[in-house]
Amino acid sequence: MSFARRATWAASIRDLQFADNATVPVASLLRQRNALAVMHDAFQGECSIARLLDAAVQCAATGCDAPMAKVLELRRPDNVLIVKAQVGLGESAIGREAGTAEAGNPPGQALITARPVVVADVMKERGDSVPDICASVPSSRRSIFRSSPPKARTASSKSITTSRTRSMRPMSPSLRPLRRFSLTASNRGNSARR
Numbered sequence: 001m002s003f004a005r006r007a008t009w010a011a012s013i014r015d016l017q018f019a020d021n022a023t024v025p026v027a028s029l030l031r032q033r034n035a036l037a038v039m040h041d042a043f044q045g046e047c048s049i050a051r052l053l054d055a056a057v058q059c060a061a062t063g064c065d066a067p068m069a070k071v072l073e074l075r076r077p078d079n080v081l082i083v084k085a086q087v088g089l090g091e092s093a094i095g096r097e098a099g100t101a102e103a104g105n106p107p108g109q110a111l112i113t114a115r116p117v118v119v120a121d122v123m124k125e126r127g128d129s130v131p132d133i134c135a136s137v138p139s140s141r142r143s144i145f146r147s148s149p150p151k152a153r154t155a156s157s158k159s160i161t162t163s164r165t166r167s168m169r170p171m172s173p174s175l176r177p178l179r180r181f182s183l184t185a186s187n188r189g190n191s192a193r194r
Contacts, residue, residue, distance in 0.1 A: 028065070035063035053085035061087040074101055074111065081107050 018024050035058075042055030053071050061069035068088030072081040081098040083089070099105035103112060 031065065032063045035059040038062075050085070057085040057087050070098065070107075072098055072107055079108075081105075081111075 018029070039055050039059035042052060057069050057071045060071075061067070066088075069086070070083050070089060070093070071085040073084045074080075075082055079101045081101055083093045083096050083098050086093045098107055101108040101111045103109050
Protein backbone atom coordinates (compact mmCIF):
# COMPACT_ATOMS: atom_id res chain seq x y z
CA MET A 1 0.00 0.00 0.00
CA SER A 2 1.32 3.42 -0.88
CA PHE A 3 2.25 5.97 1.76
CA ALA A 4 -0.46 8.30 0.41
CA ARG A 5 -3.17 5.71 1.04
CA ARG A 6 -1.92 4.96 4.55
CA ALA A 7 -1.76 8.66 5.38
CA THR A 8 -5.21 9.28 3.89
CA TRP A 9 -6.77 6.52 5.98
CA ALA A 10 -5.01 7.61 9.17
CA ALA A 11 -6.08 11.23 8.65
CA SER A 12 -9.66 10.13 8.00
CA ILE A 13 -9.80 8.07 11.18
CA ARG A 14 -8.21 10.88 13.18
CA ASP A 15 -10.86 13.34 11.99
CA LEU A 16 -13.69 10.98 12.91
CA GLN A 17 -12.60 10.82 16.53
CA PHE A 18 -14.33 13.14 18.98
CA ALA A 19 -12.29 15.08 21.54
CA ASP A 20 -12.15 13.50 24.99
CA ASN A 21 -14.09 16.40 26.53
CA ALA A 22 -16.68 16.70 23.72
CA THR A 23 -20.39 16.31 24.33
CA VAL A 24 -21.65 14.29 21.40
CA PRO A 25 -25.16 13.21 20.44
CA VAL A 26 -25.27 9.43 20.70
CA ALA A 27 -27.06 9.27 17.33
CA SER A 28 -24.06 10.95 15.64
CA LEU A 29 -21.64 8.55 17.24
CA LEU A 30 -23.75 5.53 16.27
CA ARG A 31 -24.17 6.82 12.70
CA GLN A 32 -20.39 7.10 12.32
CA ARG A 33 -19.63 3.72 13.83
CA ASN A 34 -22.32 2.10 11.68
CA ALA A 35 -20.83 3.71 8.56
CA LEU A 36 -17.39 2.32 9.44
CA ALA A 37 -18.89 -1.13 10.07
CA VAL A 38 -20.59 -1.09 6.67
CA MET A 39 -17.30 -0.10 5.04
CA HIS A 40 -15.52 -2.87 6.96
CA ASP A 41 -18.05 -5.38 5.60
CA ALA A 42 -17.41 -4.14 2.05
CA PHE A 43 -13.69 -4.82 2.48
CA GLN A 44 -14.24 -8.47 3.37
CA GLY A 45 -13.76 -11.12 0.71
CA GLU A 46 -13.43 -10.58 -3.01
CA CYS A 47 -14.87 -7.45 -4.57
CA SER A 48 -14.04 -4.93 -7.25
CA ILE A 49 -12.19 -1.67 -6.70
CA ALA A 50 -15.35 0.15 -7.82
CA ARG A 51 -17.32 -1.52 -5.01
CA LEU A 52 -14.67 -0.56 -2.47
CA LEU A 53 -14.70 3.05 -3.65
CA ASP A 54 -18.50 3.14 -3.53
CA ALA A 55 -18.43 1.78 0.02
CA ALA A 56 -15.80 4.34 1.06
CA VAL A 57 -17.67 7.33 -0.38
CA GLN A 58 -20.95 6.15 1.14
CA CYS A 59 -19.19 5.76 4.50
CA ALA A 60 -17.81 9.29 4.22
CA ALA A 61 -21.21 10.78 3.40
CA THR A 62 -23.03 8.80 6.08
CA GLY A 63 -20.39 9.28 8.76
CA CYS A 64 -20.31 13.04 8.24
CA ASP A 65 -24.07 13.34 7.68
CA ALA A 66 -23.40 15.00 4.32
CA PRO A 67 -25.62 14.70 1.23
CA MET A 68 -22.58 14.87 -1.03
CA ALA A 69 -19.14 13.20 -1.00
CA LYS A 70 -16.59 12.10 -3.57
CA VAL A 71 -13.46 9.99 -3.95
CA LEU A 72 -10.87 11.65 -6.15
CA GLU A 73 -7.85 10.33 -8.01
CA LEU A 74 -4.86 12.52 -8.84
CA ARG A 75 -3.85 12.43 -12.51
CA ARG A 76 -0.14 13.21 -12.18
CA PRO A 77 0.87 14.69 -15.55
CA ASP A 78 -1.45 17.69 -15.27
CA ASN A 79 -2.26 17.62 -11.52
CA VAL A 80 -5.99 17.18 -12.20
CA LEU A 81 -8.35 15.50 -9.71
CA ILE A 82 -10.75 12.97 -11.25
CA VAL A 83 -13.99 11.80 -9.58
CA LYS A 84 -13.82 8.00 -9.11
CA ALA A 85 -16.83 7.50 -6.79
CA GLN A 86 -19.57 9.83 -5.56
CA VAL A 87 -22.69 10.34 -3.51
CA GLY A 88 -25.03 13.22 -4.32
CA LEU A 89 -23.34 14.41 -7.52
CA GLY A 90 -25.08 12.02 -9.92
CA GLU A 91 -23.62 9.16 -11.94
CA SER A 92 -22.51 11.54 -14.69
CA ALA A 93 -19.87 12.91 -12.29
CA ILE A 94 -17.78 9.70 -12.47
CA GLY A 95 -14.69 10.33 -14.57
CA ARG A 96 -15.14 14.11 -14.60
CA GLU A 97 -12.49 16.58 -13.49
CA ALA A 98 -12.87 18.21 -10.05
CA GLY A 99 -10.26 20.91 -10.52
CA THR A 100 -6.55 20.74 -9.89
CA ALA A 101 -4.48 19.72 -6.89
CA GLU A 102 -3.46 23.21 -5.86
CA ALA A 103 -4.24 25.77 -3.18
CA GLY A 104 -7.49 27.55 -3.88
CA ASN A 105 -9.32 24.41 -5.01
CA PRO A 106 -10.73 22.85 -1.80
CA PRO A 107 -10.01 19.21 -2.77
CA GLY A 108 -6.56 20.18 -4.03
CA GLN A 109 -5.85 22.20 -0.93
CA ALA A 110 -6.94 19.24 1.22
CA LEU A 111 -4.47 17.05 -0.67
CA ILE A 112 -1.63 19.56 -0.29
CA THR A 113 -2.20 20.28 3.41
CA ALA A 114 -3.30 16.74 4.37
CA ARG A 115 -6.27 18.31 6.19
CA PRO A 116 -9.92 18.64 5.20
CA VAL A 117 -10.90 22.11 4.00
CA VAL A 118 -13.99 24.11 5.00
CA VAL A 119 -15.70 26.30 2.42
CA ALA A 120 -18.96 27.96 3.44
CA ASP A 121 -20.04 28.65 -0.16
CA VAL A 122 -17.84 27.34 -2.97
CA MET A 123 -19.52 29.46 -5.68
CA LYS A 124 -19.22 32.68 -3.67
CA GLU A 125 -15.60 32.09 -2.66
CA ARG A 126 -14.27 30.78 -5.98
CA GLY A 127 -16.51 32.60 -8.47
CA ASP A 128 -15.51 31.90 -12.07
CA SER A 129 -12.68 29.56 -11.05
CA VAL A 130 -15.08 26.89 -9.71
CA PRO A 131 -14.54 23.53 -11.45
CA ASP A 132 -17.38 22.67 -13.86
CA ILE A 133 -18.43 19.75 -11.69
CA CYS A 134 -19.14 22.10 -8.74
CA ALA A 135 -21.00 24.58 -10.90
CA SER A 136 -23.33 21.80 -12.09
CA VAL A 137 -24.34 20.79 -8.53
CA PRO A 138 -27.58 22.36 -7.24
CA SER A 139 -26.86 25.24 -4.85
CA SER A 140 -28.68 23.45 -2.04
CA ARG A 141 -25.94 20.81 -2.07
CA ARG A 142 -22.71 22.81 -2.29
CA SER A 143 -21.84 24.49 0.92
CA ILE A 144 -19.40 22.91 3.37
CA PHE A 145 -16.15 21.05 2.96
CA ARG A 146 -15.88 19.52 6.47
CA SER A 147 -12.69 20.10 8.40
CA SER A 148 -13.07 19.20 12.05
CA PRO A 149 -14.32 16.24 14.06
CA PRO A 150 -18.08 15.87 13.59
CA LYS A 151 -20.23 17.85 15.97
CA ALA A 152 -23.67 19.39 16.02
CA ARG A 153 -24.03 21.59 12.96
CA THR A 154 -26.70 24.04 11.89
CA ALA A 155 -25.90 24.14 8.17
CA SER A 156 -28.59 22.45 6.13
CA SER A 157 -26.32 21.24 3.34
CA LYS A 158 -22.86 19.81 3.61
CA SER A 159 -20.27 18.41 1.26
CA ILE A 160 -17.07 16.67 2.16
CA THR A 161 -13.83 16.27 0.31
CA THR A 162 -10.99 14.57 2.05
CA SER A 163 -7.99 14.12 -0.18
CA ARG A 164 -5.07 13.62 2.18
CA THR A 165 -1.51 12.47 1.67
CA ARG A 166 0.85 13.67 4.39
CA SER A 167 2.33 12.37 7.61
CA MET A 168 0.50 10.16 10.05
CA ARG A 169 0.17 10.89 13.76
CA PRO A 170 -0.11 8.15 16.37
CA MET A 171 -3.59 6.70 16.35
CA SER A 172 -5.89 6.25 19.32
CA PRO A 173 -5.64 2.67 20.68
CA SER A 174 -9.38 2.22 20.17
CA LEU A 175 -8.98 2.89 16.43
CA ARG A 176 -5.93 0.71 15.75
CA PRO A 177 -8.01 -2.33 14.71
CA LEU A 178 -9.65 -0.16 12.02
CA ARG A 179 -6.23 0.78 10.71
CA ARG A 180 -5.27 -2.89 10.44
CA PHE A 181 -8.37 -3.73 8.43
CA SER A 182 -7.89 -0.70 6.20
CA LEU A 183 -4.30 -1.69 5.44
CA THR A 184 -5.42 -5.23 4.64
CA ALA A 185 -8.26 -3.99 2.46
CA SER A 186 -6.03 -1.59 0.60
CA ASN A 187 -3.47 -4.32 -0.02
CA ARG A 188 -6.28 -6.50 -1.40
CA GLY A 189 -7.22 -3.63 -3.70
CA ASN A 190 -3.63 -3.25 -4.90
CA SER A 191 -3.45 -7.00 -5.61
CA ALA A 192 -6.69 -6.86 -7.58
CA ARG A 193 -5.29 -4.13 -9.85
CA ARG A 194 -2.18 -6.10 -10.83
